[in-house]
Amino acid sequence: MKYLTEFRNGEIARAMAREIAQIATRHWKIMEVCGGQTHSIIRNGIDQMLPQGPEASVEMIHGPSCPVCVTPLELIDKALAIAALPGVIFCSFGDMLRVPGTEGDLFQVKGSGGDVRVVYSPLDAVELAVKNPDKQVVFFGVGFETTGPATAMSVHLAKRRGLRNFSLLVSHVLVPPAIEAIMSSPGNRVQAFLAAGHVCSVMGYWEYPPLAEKYRVPIVVTGFEPLDLLDGIRRAVMQLEAGRHEVENAYSRVVTFEGNLAAQKLLKEVFEVTDGAWRGIGVIPRSGWRLNADYRGFDAEERFHITGIHTQESPLCRSGDVLRGAIKPAECAAFGKECTPRHPLGATMVSSEGACAAYYNYGRFLSAEELAGAGSALTGAAHG
Amino acid sequence: MADDAKAVAPDFSNWSCPLPLADYPAIVMGHGGGGKLGNELVEHLFLPAFRNPALENLGDAAVLEASGARLALSTDSFVVQPLFFPGGSIGELAVNGTVNDLAVSGAEPKFLSAGFILEEGFSLAQLAAIVDAMAKAAAEAGVQIVTGDTKVVERGHGDGCYITTAGVGLLRDGIQVGPHRARPGDAVLVSGTIGDHGMAIMSVREGLEFESPIRSDCAALNGMIAQVLDAAGAAVHAMRDPTRGGLASTLNEIAQASDVGIVIDEAGVPVRFEVQSACELLGLDPVYVANEGKAVFFVAPEAADRVLSVLRAHPLGKDAARIGHVTAEHKRILVARTAMGANRVIPTMIGEQLPRIC
Numbered sequence A: 001m002k003y004l005t006e007f008r009n010g011e012i013a014r015a016m017a018r019e020i021a022q023i024a025t026r027h028w029k030i031m032e033v034c035g036g037q038t039h040s041i042i043r044n045g046i047d048q049m050l051p052q053g054p055e056a057s058v059e060m061i062h063g064p065s066c067p068v069c070v071t072p073l074e075l076i077d078k079a080l081a082i083a084a085l086p087g088v089i090f091c092s093f094g095d096m097l098r099v100p101g102t103e104g105d106l107f108q109v110k111g112s113g114g115d116v117r118v119v120y121s122p123l124d125a126v127e128l129a130v131k132n133p134d135k136q137v138v139f140f141g142v143g144f145e146t147t148g149p150a151t152a153m154s155v156h157l158a159k160r161r162g163l164r165n166f167s168l169l170v171s172h173v174l175v176p177p178a179i180e181a182i183m184s185s186p187g188n189r190v191q192a193f194l195a196a197g198h199v200c201s202v203m204g205y206w207e208y209p210p211l212a213e214k215y216r217v218p219i220v221v222t223g224f225e226p227l228d229l230l231d232g233i234r235r236a237v238m239q240l241e242a243g244r245h246e247v248e249n250a251y252s253r254v255v256t257f258e259g260n261l262a263a264q265k266l267l268k269e270v271f272e273v274t275d276g277a278w279r280g281i282g283v284i285p286r287s288g289w290r291l292n293a294d295y296r297g298f299d300a301e302e303r304f305h306i307t308g309i310h311t312q313e314s315p316l317c318r319s320g321d322v323l324r325g326a327i328k329p330a331e332c333a334a335f336g337k338e339c340t341p342r343h344p345l346g347a348t349m350v351s352s353e354g355a356c357a358a359y360y361n362y363g364r365f366l367s368a369e370e371l372a373g374a375g376s377a378l379t380g381a382a383h384g
Numbered sequence B: 001m002a003d004d005a006k007a008v009a010p011d012f013s014n015w016s017c018p019l020p021l022a023d024y025p026a027i028v029m030g031h032g033g034g035g036k037l038g039n040e041l042v043e044h045l046f047l048p049a050f051r052n053p054a055l056e057n058l059g060d061a062a063v064l065e066a067s068g069a070r071l072a073l074s075t076d077s078f079v080v081q082p083l084f085f086p087g088g089s090i091g092e093l094a095v096n097g098t099v100n101d102l103a104v105s106g107a108e109p110k111f112l113s114a115g116f117i118l119e120e121g122f123s124l125a126q127l128a129a130i131v132d133a134m135a136k137a138a139a140e141a142g143v144q145i146v147t148g149d150t151k152v153v154e155r156g157h158g159d160g161c162y163i164t165t166a167g168v169g170l171l172r173d174g175i176q177v178g179p180h181r182a183r184p185g186d187a188v189l190v191s192g193t194i195g196d197h198g199m200a201i202m203s204v205r206e207g208l209e210f211e212s213p214i215r216s217d218c219a220a221l222n223g224m225i226a227q228v229l230d231a232a233g234a235a236v237h238a239m240r241d242p243t244r245g246g247l248a249s250t251l252n253e254i255a256q257a258s259d260v261g262i263v264i265d266e267a268g269v270p271v272r273f274e275v276q277s278a279c280e281l282l283g284l285d286p287v288y289v290a291n292e293g294k295a296v297f298f299v300a301p302e303a304a305d306r307v308l309s310v311l312r313a314h315p316l317g318k319d320a321a322r323i324g325h326v327t328a329e330h331k332r333i334l335v336a337r338t339a340m341g342a343n344r345v346i347p348t349m350i351g352e353q354l355p356r357i358c
Helices: A010-023 A035-044 A073-083 A106-111 A122-131 A148-160 A175-184 A197-203 A208-215 A226-242 A261-270 A293-298 A300-304 A319-323 A355-361 A368-383 B002-008 B010-014 B036-050 B090-103 B124-141 B196-205 B222-235 B246-258 B273-282 B301-313
Strands: A027-034 A057-065 A088-092 A115-118 A136-143 A166-173 A192-196 A219-222 A247-249 A271-278 A282-291 B062-066 B069-078 B107-119 B144-153 B161-171 B187-190 B236-240 B261-265 B296-299 B321-327 B334-337 B343-345
Touching: A010 A226, A027 A035, A027 A175, A027 A197, A027 A226, A035 A057, A035 A192, A035 A226, A035 A355, A035 B343, A057 A175, A057 A226, A057 A319, A073 A088, A073 A106, A073 A136, A073 A166, A073 A300, A088 A106, A088 A122, A106 A115, A122 A136, A122 A148, A122 A166, A136 A148, A136 A300, A148 A166, A148 A261, A148 A293, A166 A271, A166 A293, A166 A300, A175 A192, A175 A208, A175 A282, A192 A197, A192 A226, A197 A219, A197 A261, A208 A219, A208 A247, A219 A226, A261 A271, A261 A293, A282 A293, A293 A300, A319 A355, B069 B090, B090 B107, B090 B124, B090 B161, B090 B222, B107 B124, B107 B222, B124 B144, B124 B161, B187 B301, B196 B273, B222 B236, B222 B296, B222 B301, B236 B246, B246 B261, B246 B296, B246 B334, B296 B301, B301 B321
Parallel strands: A027 A057, A027 A192, A088 A115, A088 A136, A136 A166, A192 A219, A219 A247, B107 B144, B261 B334
Antiparallel strands: A166 A282, A271 A282, B062 B069, B069 B161, B107 B161, B187 B296, B187 B321, B236 B296, B261 B321, B334 B343
16 A cells, blocks of 8 residues: 555545535534644645535644643743853754754754754654763653653663663643643534544554543544545535444544553653643643653753743734634734744744745635635646 | 844844844754745855856856866765765765766766865775775766865764765756756656655665665666757756655755745655555655755756656656646645645745654
């Protein structure tokens, strides 16, 4: 099976979109939880393929699960402070480097002499700690349940190898409490969820049936390729039309009900559940992980005692409203004006998974007419 | 914020347009990434300081007139790590990079200079291998390395070996190519698969292993380009080798320089399966990944098929494809039609392409 081609077949995608248009008889609002899904929807133009009529429509609301976007400003400021310390090698996933803190970003810390390194795996940071015994190696462990096991494995290995120069700056957050927070927020518009396929590959989807039941909301575990997304949307619309509210797995080639049990065991060994702070949203009860008592000694916040952090968000930025699905990025007054990927006011404009950056990068600052102009020019190419 | 920056860094006030640079008060890696940050350095610092007609074209090479001869002059520095990678080394890159910059300017490359900055402790055997690679590449490209320089810096002040080359070529008569000459209606052609060089480097750096390793496409393009110009001559309006910043940056630069829109068919852009796979794995988009042996051509529509068949008959152009066209719509913007049939804008990158978290 060729995932890179078969799940991107335009002809099948258009047929699926037609089917969704036939099923839908009312106006439905579906939230894709994960930023990776948002990226794929906007990149491929899937939202443009959905019905948008006066009688029936399907609107995608972009959810809060972009790990870069929801990492609290205070923690980013702490990261900047720790990364600037002499004798520290600060390791991070790539897209955290341009996220604006109160003053500057990790790129600037690197430019001013801080040892900031992009790694693809937290285990690379452990190797750096082994090779540089005279340095303190810090890994910036951000993300949802998806990246949690790798972060957990890094500190598990560091402990087993007795590394005293490795620590974690942790900001892991959890999807199910976020779904609960969105459903119970006043003015919620979301009627169904596409659950994040990769989060579920780790955690399974046993946490979701109680949520579907409590809020009477369909939840469909969904992948990231265009056909995965259209299948998830189709199943959600079928449930909505039938008045059902079940948990379905539309990503069974990757996700099982139980999830990855070995990973879950490791997560339990290293982390404990705590209240989590979400940038732009606020504190959500029991929505984050921190190192538990056995691993507290590897907590970079305790090791470096960074104090005197005074955070200040841009008053123009409405990323909180975007993350809650209350507004679309282009509805923010600063979008494309004061706030661009070149000058991001908030984290949603930085990561390619951030809704604002996805809208901006894929040209949603152009009017519908301008894009239609591009379309007719393309048709000309096909005939010419 | 701009005022604050001015207050702490008064030097900025001497610059003709300090504001766009002032939000990064020091050089960051993105200034060398082939994206917007680098362009801003050129536009707001180098160009105002050095301003002259030959520079203002901002082509891959400067076009000069001297005693009746039309010459092209180009220079490039090479700081790649690792120094040796599947498909080549810094040596081939240093020769081919400058040869290609001259060739896409419509010149026949003739003479190169080579400057070496070597770090104390750098292995002489490795240096010999690099120099040998340069000699072979120069012979293959039909150029001579006629002058050079060597400097050594203390251990820790360099990364083994940096090379700068400059080259002179003779411009062909009757050829007028330049990034500002693309016109609505032009066909856009690429000479082969994109992203090979960048992913060859990345997969070595990240320790990715594939069934068949990704090889750099590093090659001298002057022979193939000469054949294109022989066949199509004045119908070729613009050429460029999409190195740093990849195909997307090259097309955006030409859209801006020529004040036109460019439309490409995403599914028609040739990408090797293993390059696409590696990009997916690392969260990168192949249109932004570097090439070292590819050229993009903007040609009059009636000459497109002729150029395509010339390219495909050449060993370096066998995967050549017509990927789009130039339009008078959406000026200065590059639009791709996705396989789903939707349109998306492909913007110029800000700095470096950032690998995604998950």
